[in-house]
Amino acid sequence: MNGLLEDARSLELDRLRHDVHDHPETGLHLPRTQQAVLGALDGLGLELRTGTALTSVVGVVSGARPGPTVLLRADLDALPFPDGPRHACGHDQHAAMLVGAAHLLAARRDRFAGDVLLMFQPGEEGHDGARLMLEEGLLDTTGSRPVAAYALHSSASAPAGQFSNTAGPALAxxxxxxxxxxxxxxxxxxxxxxxxxxxxxxxxxxxxxxxxxxxxxxxxxxxxxxxxxxxxxxxxxxxxxxxxxxxxxxxxxxxxxxxxxxxxxxxxxxxxxxxxxxxxxxxxGYPATVNDGAEADLVGAAVADLFGAERFLRGGRPALVSDDIGRVLAEIPGVMTGLGACPPGRDPATAPGNHAPDAAFDDSVLPDGAALLAEVALRRLAAADPAAG
Missing domain, CATH: 3.30.70.360 (Alpha-Beta Plaits)
Structure with a gap:
């Protein structure tokens, strides 16, 4: 749709993913990861700012006309292990997918009204980075509180390319x-x-x-x-x-x-x-992550149009893991959507899950995730733009 997927495949997002993956950083202060993200966004003409209490990156892709704001979020931090930090939860993929979405949206800024707020967040793994970003004024960045927020989360034990979400309580x-x-x-x-x-x-x-x-x-x-x-x-x-x-x-x-x-x-x-x-x-710790039903439907429709309805699983069981995206969704309606990334040669039914020392993720899903993030932002902005009707 609108060439999003084709353009996403041309971005070589695996290079950024592997750069972040090979230099994992934990907690709230990720100086090298922050520089990798800033470098990948350089030249797009975005309004960018960095955090003070943490090494966050906030970007704004502004459309051709004034309008509402939609938020897209990726977390950045790795997990601590006894033998050192590593990206065993897919956050390196999240960073690459959101950077990809930024490129896709920047190339289409003449096609939408409003702003897309990019939230690159450290400290998800137990450090409450989302709370700190909210305290630093994240939701007021554009002067218009976001009307919706979207995030993707890779799963090492779900079939590669399968998107899924559920309305209501999704994470604990x-x-x-x-x-x-x-x-x-x-x-x-x-x-x-x-x-x-x-x-x-x-x-x-x-x-x-x-x-x-x-x-x-x-x-x-x-x-x-x-x-x-x-x-x-x-x-x-x-x-x-x-x-x-x-x-x-x-x-x-x-x-x-x-x-x-x-x-x-x-x-x-x-x-x-x-x-x-x-x-x-x-x-x-973190509040529950509660997905908005209408936003979950919007994501499902976008997946069906981009990839086919068979790629979307709706209404799965909530999980009793936690994520501080719940703090954002407590402020504005939105949805966390899962993206399967089980690599070839592994059975999703038995593959090590996220946080396992030997968790692995398939990079082939990176363009899909970037295209979906861009598409849901464009759809939500169009839905709120009277001129789009």
Whole structure:
């Protein structure tokens, strides 16, 4: 449509993707990644600015006439692994696809009214980069708050080229619960002279594992996973304290808050039963990502027109992973759409998923993603432009 896909295929987006992939950076400060993005946007005549609290890039592609604003987002950061950072979540692909969309839109600026706001975001992996970009005035960049926001997310374990989204809750809200039991240490030969926190921790882990199935509606799912347990130094020493750390997830912010309250109440009850002091600390993470139904439909129609209806899967199950795009979608309607990128030779049913050390992504989907981002921006601007009718 409008030559978007053909033009996208001519951009050699895999070169940028591999440049970013080969030089992974984590967290909020990605100086080399930022320079790679700025270099790839150079010469397009965009209004560009960079962040102060993080190395973000914000770009504006302005159309031929004034009009509304549409936001397109890509995250940029890699994941930390014990042997060093690596791009195992597809963010390098996201960067390349959004750069590709910028090139496609800049070449068509005479065909639309309004602005396309490009959000290149560090710090998605647990650093809340979206919140910082919002605090730095992202949504006011053009003087007109965006009417819609769109993002793509590559999946290493979905068929290459398959687009998918769902209306309503799509990704989970999350938080972290840390519980520390304080007792009294002693010698393992005389446990009755100590106040041992280890049995309490064991009881707490078992009790928390039953919470999702026994305290919450299965049609409003929650996850409570204890991922870290710390206690003791020697087999014959009763430690003075023990600690667990757990991730809590739900498809609504209200349900997550209730889950946290239940978990804290259980921790305090078990601590009291064991005559221990209890310190329970809950830290809220990202809000739920809630897709707007009309924007999800717009993406589905664009996929069907560009690639064929068989390339779009609508109404899949929500996932209990989290993404700070939820902060943007809490402010303006929009949608996160998945893009399968399982490489040749791997079976999507068994391929390592995102965040696995051996996750891999097929670069053949890069032009498709760039073309779709450009197309949905053009469609949404046209829908809001009276002159387009």
């Amino acid at each position: 809200a999350n938080g972290t619960l840390t519980v520390t039991f304080h007792g009294a240490g002693g010698h393992g030969a005389w446990p009755h002279r100590a106040r041992d926190p280890i049995p309490a921790v064991a009881e707490l882990v078992t009790a928390l594992s039953a919470v999702p199935a026994r305290r919450f509606d299965p049609f409003d799912p929650v996850v409570l996973t204890v991922g870290s347990v710390h206690a003791g130094t020697r087999p014959n020493i009763v430690p003075a304290q023990a600690r667990i750390e757990a991730t809590l997830r739900a498809l609504s912010d209200d349900t997550l808050a209730r889950l946290a309250a239940v978990a804290e109440r259980i921790a305090h009850g078990i601590g009291a039963a064991h005559d221990l002091e209890v310190r329970a600390e809950y830290t809220a």
